[in-house]
Structure formats: structure tokens, C-alpha cells
Amino acid sequence: xxxxxxxxxxxxxxxTMIGLIIVLIAWLVFILSGLxxxxxxxxAATIKNWExxxxxxxxxxxxxxxxxxxxxxxxxxxxxxxxxxxVAPFSQAVIAILPTAGVTEGEKKVDTALLGIEAGxxxxxEVVEGKALDPNxxxxxxxxxxxxxxxxxxxxxxxxxxxSELEVEIIGxxxxxxxxxxxxxxxxxxxxxxxxxxxxxxxxxxxxxINAFAVLGKDVDAEQMIKxxxxxxxxxxxxxxxGMPGYTAENGTIMMMLVFLIVISAFVIAVFFYVLTIQKxxxxxxxxxxxxxxGFIARAxxxxxxVLSFFxxxxxxxxxxxxxxxxxxxxxxxxxxxxxxxYGIVLLAISVGxxxxxxxxxxxxxxxTALGRVE
Amino acid sequence: MTLSMKNVSKVYKEGExxxxxxxxxxxxxxxxxxxxxxxxxxxxxxxxxxIAGALLKPxxxxxxxxxxxxxxxxxxxxxxxxLQEIGFILQTSNLMPYLNVLDNLLLLKKMSGKVTKxxxxxxxxxxxxxxxxxxxxxxxxxxxxxxxQRVAIARSFMNDSSLILADEPTASLDxxxxxxxxxxxxxxxxxxxxxxxxVTHDERMLAYCDRVYRMEDGKxxxx
Ligand SMILES: Nc1ncnc2c1ncn2[C@@H]1O[C@H](COP(=O)(O)OP(=O)(O)OP(=O)(O)O)[C@@H](O)[C@H]1O
Ligand SMILES: [Mg+2]
Numbered sequence: 356x357x358x359x360x361x362x363x364x365x366x367x368x369x370x371t372m373i374g375l376i377i378v379l380i381a382w383l384v385f386i387l388s389g390l391x392x393x394x395x396x397x398x399a400a401t402i403k404n405w406e407x408x409x410x411x412x413x414x415x416x417x418x419x420x421x422x423x424x425x426x427x428x429x430x431x432x433x434x435x436x437x438x439x440x441x442v443a444p445f446s447q448a449v450i451a452i453l454p455t456a457g458v459t460e461g462e463k464k465v466d467t468a469l470l471g472i473e474a475g476x477x478x479x480x481e482v483v484e485g486k487a488l489d490p491n492x493x494x495x496x497x498x499x500x501x502x503x504x505x506x507x508x509x510x511x512x513x514x515x516x517x518x519s520e521l522e523v524e525i526i527g528x529x530x531x532x533x534x535x536x537x538x539x540x541x542x543x544x545x546x547x548x549x550x551x552x553x554x555x556x557x558x559x560x561x562x563x564x565i566n567a568f569a570v571l572g573k574d575v576d577a578e579q580m581i582k583x584x585x586x587x588x589x590x591x592x593x594x595x596x597x598g599m600p601g602y603t604a605e606n607g608t609i610m611m612m613l614v615f616l617i618v619i620s621a622f623v624i625a626v627f628f629y630v631l632t633i634q635k636x637x638x639x640x641x642x643x644x645x646x647x648x649x650g651f652i653a654r655a656x657x658x659x660x661x662v663l664s665f666f667x668x669x670x671x672x673x674x675x676x677x678x679x680x681x682x683x684x685x686x687x688x689x690x691x692x693x694x695x696x697x698y699g700i701v702l703l704a705i706s707v708g709x710x711x712x713x714x715x716x717x718x719x720x721x722x723x724t725a726l727g728r729v730e
Numbered sequence: 731m732t733l734s735m736k737n738v739s740k741v742y743k744e745g746e747x748x749x750x751x752x753x754x755x756x757x758x759x760x761x762x763x764x765x766x767x768x769x770x771x772x773x774x775x776x777x778x779x780x781i782a783g784a785l786l787k788p789x790x791x792x793x794x795x796x797x798x799x800x801x802x803x804x805x806x807x808x809x810x811x812x813l814q815e816i817g818f819i820l821q822t823s824n825l826m827p828y829l830n831v832l833d834n835l836l837l838l839k840k841m842s843g844k845v846t847k848x849x850x851x852x853x854x855x856x857x858x859x860x861x862x863x864x865x866x867x868x869x870x871x872x873x874x875x876x877x878x879q880r881v882a883i884a885r886s887f888m889n890d891s892s893l894i895l896a897d898e899p900t901a902s903l904d905x906x907x908x909x910x911x912x913x914x915x916x917x918x919x920x921x922x923x924x925x926x927x928x929v930t931h932d933e934r935m936l937a938y939c940d941r942v943y944r945m946e947d948g949k950x951x952x953x
Contacts, residue, residue, distance in 0.1 A: 357833075357840050358826075365828030365869070641824040644785055645885070646813025647841050648806055722785050722812075 359659035373627050374667040380620040381671025381702055382678075384613065385690070388698050389679065391609035393687035399599045401470065401534040402592065406477050407443075407569035409577055410595040412588045418598030420447050420566045425587070427544070427563035432584055438574035443478045444565040446471035446547045449537065451517035454507075464517055465506050467498065468534035471547030471565070478569055479541065485510045485527030493546050497527040499538035505684065521550050535600060567595075613698075617705060625709030628660055632713035639717050640724025653714040660710040661703070668699050731794070732892050732925035733759040733782055738791030740777050740948075751777040752788070753948035759925040761892060764916050766936050767929045769945030775929040776897055778945065782927060783816050783895045784808050795893060813841055817886030817924075819896035824882065825870040831857065831881050832866045838888045856884040859914060861907075875902040883911055887918060894919065894926040900935060912938045 363370050396403070402410075411433060416423035433442045448471075451464040472478040474488040480497075488497055502508045502525075512525045523542065532539035544565065552558040570589075577589040590598070597603050632639075639652055672695055682688050740752040751774040759765050767775050780786035781793060784800045793800045795815055803811060812818075825834045835853040839845045857866060860880040870878055879902050886894055894915065900908035912928070916938040919926045928939065936942050942953045 358829075358837070361833060362828045637824075638826060641820070642826075642837075642841075643809060644783075644812065644820065644824075645818055645838065645841075646809055646811075646816070646889070648809045648813075650806075651841050722809075723780060 356654075356658045356662075358655040359662060363659060363662065369631075370663060373631075374663055374670075376627065377620075377624065377664055377667035377702075377706065378670045378674065380616070380623070381668045381699070382674045384616055384620070384698050384702060385671060385675035385695055386678065386688075387609060387613050387616065388694050389675065389688045389690040391606060391613065392691050392694055393689035394605045394609065395596075395602065396531070396689050397533050397536045397687045398602045398605060399534065399596045401468075401480075401532045401539045402596050402599065404480060404532065405569055405592060407571050407592055408573060409570040409575050409580075409589055409591055411442075411568040411570060411580070411584075412566075412590070414581075414586045414588045416567075416588060418588070418590045418594050419600070420445070420598075421600075423566050423588075424559055424561050424564055425567065426561050427565050429584065429587070430568065433568055433570065433580070433587075436575065436580050436583055438576060439570055439572045441477055441571040443476035443569045443571075444471075444473060444544055445478060445567050445569055446544060446551070446565045447534065448547060448551050449535065450519075450540070450550070452523070452540070453515045453517055465502070466537050467502070467540040468537040469496075469516075469547060469550065470534060470539050470541050471544040472541055473544050477571060480529040480532055482527040483530050485525070487527060488541060488543055489526070490543060490545075492524065492526060493543055494521065494523050495526040495543070496523040497529055497541040498525055499532045499540070500528040500530050501538050502540075503528055516550065519550060519553070521546075617701065620702070621705045621709050624660075624664070624706045625712050628656070628710045628713045629716065632656065632716055636720055637724055639720045640722055643720060643722035644724075649718045652717050656713055656717065657707060657710055661707050664703050664706040668702050671702075672699060731758055732761050732796065733757070733927070734792075734794040735782065736792045738781060738788045738793060740774070740781060740786070741789045750948050752781070755791070755948070755950045757782075757927075757943065757950060759893075759927060761923040761925050762920060763941070764919045764926045764928070764939050766939040766942045767927065767945055767950070768931065768933070768936070768942065773945040774948040775945050778950070779895050779897050779927065779929060782893075783818055784812055813838065814889060815891050815893055817889065817891045817894045819879075819883050819886045819894070819899045825878055825885075827870055830867050830869050831862065831873070834870070834881060835885050835888045838885065842889070853884070853888060856887050857881070860884050860911070876904065876907055879903060880907070880911060883915070890922070892924055894924055896926065896928040896930075898929055898931060900930060900932055905934075908932060908935065 412418060412423035413425050427444050430442050430444060433439060448469045449466060450469045451466050453464055474490050479487055482497055483500060489495055508525055510525050513522050515522050548564060552564060558564040580589045581587060642652060675690065679688060679690055735755060735757045738752055738755045742749040742751055755778060769775055781788050784795060795811060798811060826837060829837060832853055836845050836849060839849045860883060862877065862880055865873060865877060879899060883899060900911055903911060912935045915926060918924060943950050944953050
């Protein structure tokens with residue numbers, strides 16, 4: 356640490372430049388991770404928020420809600436399976452809502468995900484304003500609060516659904532609930548059914564049609580449930596999230612960029628420190644001649660890289676939070692502190708790890724270099 | 731016996747040809763002795779010092795520092811031996827450019843663990859003795875060549891090692907300083923019971939030494 360810090364202090368310009376590179380890399384990594392996190396939240400926050408461990412779809416639906424059609428009457432059968440604690444039905448549709456009731460088309464519509472649940476089940480998120488769903492208010496809905504913050508809707512608003520006779524009334528708001536990149540709008544299952552299957556026969560003859568069941572219970576055996584219940588497919592919650600349209604593609608792209616970025620940064624940082632080390636061959640030779648062990652020099656190098664990277668990454672985090680403040684609110688940017696810490700540690704590990712190249716190099720330096728004969 | 735070399739040879743192979751840099755050299759230096767080696771350029775003096783200082787393995791012969799045979803030591807033990815037993819004054823001063831004068835001395839203490847108040851006081855005492863009182867906080871690039879060399883000399887005393895090896899320590903000093911430095915080495919050697927070997931071109935410095943050897947074509951003879 357002694358050597359490392361003294362040298363950092365002495366070579367401010369040089370180390371500031373290297374630090375700057377690490378800052379920029381870190382900044383980019385954090386922005387990307389924030390974007391990735393934002394996108395995946397937008398795509399599946401509602402499912403992610405579920406407490407459930409498993410999701411039951413119609414057999415062959417491939418973990419896609421829109422392809423799955425089940426009868427709610429299966430609920431008791433699923434509940435009877437070993438390990439199952441609670442089961443809740445779920446149904447989804449995409450709707451466009453109009454600003455207020457009675458306004459003619461041409462006004463700005465807002466796309467939302469209409470999610471049917473039973474009032475009082477564990478799928479009902481906590482309301483931050485207003486009240487929760489109530490079977491007695493059949494057309495009452497609970498929406499993502501961004502409908503209020505960004506679109507100007509308020510509790511008590513009665514809103515028309517585009518292309519339908521039906522109207523909904525906003526009775527409450529929830530936070531951080533999005534589905535399929537759209538703000539979630541929770542409604543009573545009966546109401547959603549009325550909306551979705553208004554046309555006769557559109558439910559394919561399935562009584563009390565729903566899309567899927569969320570299943571609570573740590574000890575549920577998916578394989579066994581598939582065998583026991585006719586015509587279903589049971590997947591874990593994370594498989595259900597991956598089944599959301601576009602989720603894997605978006606996440607995959609961002610992940611790929613992140614991985615490349617991190618690999619490239621590993622090389623860049625390794626090369627920088629390697630060049631620095633080679634420049635100091637003579638110095639290390641002298642140190643070895645006067646008795647420094649490889650370990651002593653290695654510790655000096657590694658601690659230097661550690662200090663430099665640590666502070667650069669901190670600056671990178673700071674910059675990321677600053678930029679996050681100027682990003683437009685609609686931008687799917689969501690910095691998760693846990694993610695920031697994880698990537699920070701990954702970057703730190705990578706730069707310290709890449710300095711091991713240099714350490715390998717110094718272990719080969721001949722102390723004779725100090726005599727100025729070996730070139 | 732602090733340094734004991736028996737029939738030491740060093741052969742550099744360059745392609746087909748061989749350079750015999752040292753040819754059956756023997757020397758013994760015990761504590762309190764100050765020995766000088768003179769000889770023309772390329773005669774093998776630096777090679778001799780490198781071997782005596784455990785920087786270079788001899789092709790033949792036996793080297794003992796203290797009671798340790800350096801042929802039997804591993805790299806780690808060698809660097810420990812250099813740190814604890816040997817004080818080097820190299821042909822060029824070779825200070826760490828980013829450490830000030832005091833820190834350059836204390837670096838040796840850092841290598842073996844902690845720096846104590848006494849270490850710092852000792853470093854200051856050494857530097858003062860070499861006329862560097864006002865330079866404690868200066869960096870090497872702010873010093874003259876001679877001053878840098880004096881810092882290097884102070885550094886070689888820093889670990890109170892039993893063997894001092896100096897490769898032309900006075901090359902970049904004026905006559906007055908050269909006398910001061912060599913007499914200081916001589917005084918240290920006598921007072922602290924060290925053994926010292928100095929390579930020099932400067933005949934005037936030989937008066938301070940107990941014995942003078944001449945190196946010629948890798949052969950060492952007592953004068
Ligand atoms: N690494 C090496 N490889 C090959 N030959 C070498 C090597 N080091 C030294 N020599 C040769 O060994 C001989 C002795 O060199 P050395 O450096 O010991 O001389 P020196 O007496 O210290 O000279 P000077 O007074 O100029 O410093 C020279 O002929 C030199 O060319
Ligand atoms: Mg020489």
C-alpha cells in the first residue's frame with residue numbers, strides 16, 4: 356500500500372488518465388445494467404412481483420399467457436396437489452383506454468395491460484392510493500400510479516375501453532406494476548372475462564376461462580402436477596418471466612453487450628497496467644536487488660490497481676446516478692442498488708484480476724537489471 | 731567470515747563463444763574489514779559483486795554469505811538474504827523516482843514489515859551524516875547525481891546489514907565528497923563490524939581500505 360499510494364500521488368496525471376478510462380467503462384456498464392433492468396422491469400414487473408413459485412398454463416402454451424386458456428374450475432384440483440399452499444387465477448388482455456368516459460375516438464388513448472385477478476388473492480399488489488379491488492364494484496380497477504403521474508388519471512375517473520361498450524372506474528393505484536411494457540391495470544376476473552369473451556364462442560367453449568394460475572408453495576413438484584392435472588403445463592416463475600414476449604430477446608441483447616463490455620474492459624485495463632509494469636522493469640529490478648520479494652512487489656501492484664479501480668468505479672457509480680437524474684422519466688432506466696453493487700464488484704475483480712498478468716511479469720524480472728547491464 | 735568465495739568462476743555463453751568473466755576467484759572478507767577491488771573496464775568487477783551479492787549464480791565454486799551457502803537457497807530466501815544481510819550501492823544510484831529521500835530509505839523497512847520511529851530517526855541520522863539534512867523531502871529528480879549517490883549509500887546502511895557491496899560509489903562525486911563518503915563507509919565498517927567490498931577506479935580511495943585486490947581478465951590478485 357505504501358508504494359502504491361506514494362506512486363499514485365506522484366504520478367497524478369498518468370493515473371488520472373487510467374482512472375478516467377475505468378470511470379468511463381464503469382459508467383457505461385452501470386448505464387447498460389440500469390437500462391437492462393429497466394427494460395426487464397417494464398416487460399415483466401408484475402410477474403416478478405408475484406410471490407408465487409410456479410405458474411400453471413394450458414398444455415402447449417409454452418409459458419405464454421396469451422396462448423394459454425384454462426377453466427377456473429381447475430383451481431380446486433390444483434389446490435389439492437401436494438405442496439400447494441395457495442392458487443390464484445390470472446388473466447390478461449391489452450386494452451387502450453380513453454381519457455374519460457364518452458370522449459370520442461381521436462383523443463389520445465393509453466395502452467394498458469388489463470390484468471384479471473380475484474380480489475383478495477396474493478396476486479393483488481399493495482395499493483399506494485385508494486382501495487383494493489372489490490367484487491362488489493365489478494368494473495373497479497387498480498392501476499399503475501404512472502397513469503396518474505404521467506397521464507393525469509385520478510381515482511373516481513370512469514374510463515371507456517377503446518372498441519368496447521364497457522367502462523372501468525379507477526378505485527386505486529399501485530406502484531411498479533408493468534406487464535408487457537405496459538402499465539398494469541388490475542381488474543376483477545369477472546369483468547375481464549366479460550370484456551375478453553364478449554363475443555360468443557371466443558372462449559373456445561372453456562367455462563370460466565382464465566389464462567393461468569399462479570401457485571404458491573415451496574414444495575410443489577411441477578413434474579408431478581403435470582401428470583396429475585389434465586392438460587396443464589407447470590413452469591417456475593422465472594420460466595414464466597422468460598416466456599414474456601420480447602423478454603429474453605431484450606435481456607439477451609443487453610446481457611451480451613454487458614458481457615462484451617466487461618471482457619473488453621478486462622483487456623484494456625490489463626494492457627494498461629502491463630505497459631506500466633514493463634516501463635518500470637528497471638525499478639522493480641532495483642527493488643529486487645535490494646531485497647524486495649516478489650510478494651512485496653506484487654502486493655504493491657495489486658493494491659495500486661485496487662485503489663485506483665475502487666475509486667474510479669465509485670466515481671462511475673456517482674456519474675451514473677447523476678445521468679439517471681437527467682434521463683427522461685419515460686425512459687426504462689432502473690438502477691437497482693443490488694445490481695450496481697454486483698457489477699461494481701465484478702469490475703473491481705476484473706481489474707484486480709487483470710493486474711495479475713503484470714504480477715506474473717514482475718516475478719520474471721531479474722534483479723540483475725539493476726546493474727544496468729541486462730537490457 | 732562474512733563473505734567467503736572459493737574458486738568461483740563465471741562463464742557467459744554467447745552463441746559459440748564463451749566469455750570467462752571470472753576465473754577461479756577466491757576471497758574472504760570478515761567483519762570489520764574494508765576491501766577494495768580495482769581493475770580495467772570489462773575485467774569482471776561488477777560480475778564479481780553480483781555474485782557476492784547473491785544476484786547472480788556462479789558457474790562454478792562456492793559462495794557463502796554469513797554461514798549460508800547461496801547455492802542452496804530458493805529465490806525467496808535469496809531476496810530475504812539480500813534484504814537482511816547485504817547493503818548494495820549500485821553503479822547508478824537507482825532510487826525510486828516517486829519516493830522522497832526519506833521514503834527511499836524507509837522502503838527497506840517496509841519490505842521487512844513495519845516502519846518504527848527509531849527507523850525514521852536512524853534514516854535521518856544516516857542522511858545527516860552524508861550531508862543531506864535539507865533534502866529529506868526531496869524527490870530523486872530534484873537532486874544532483876552526487877546527492878542521489880549519497881542517498882543510495884545511506885540506503886545501503888539502512889538495514890544494518892553485515893555486508894556492504896559498492897560498485898564505484900564515488901564515480902559521480904567530487905573529490906571532497908568522495909573522501910567523505912568512503913571514509914564514512916570505512917567508519918561504519920569499523921564501528922559496526924561490517925564487511926565491505928568496494929569496486930573503484932579512484933586510486934586515492936585505496937588508503938581507506940584494509941586490502942586491495944586487482945582484477946584482470948577475470949583473475950583476482952592481492953596487491
Ligand atoms: N550478461 C552478460 N552476458 C554476456 N557477457 C557479459 C554479461 N555481463 C558481463 N559480461 C561480460 O563479462 C565481462 C565482465 O564484465 P563486468 O561488467 O563484470 O566488468 P567490469 O569490470 O564491471 O567493467 P566496468 O569497470 O566497465 O564496470 C565483460 O567482458 C562483459 O562483456
Ligand atoms: Mg562494472
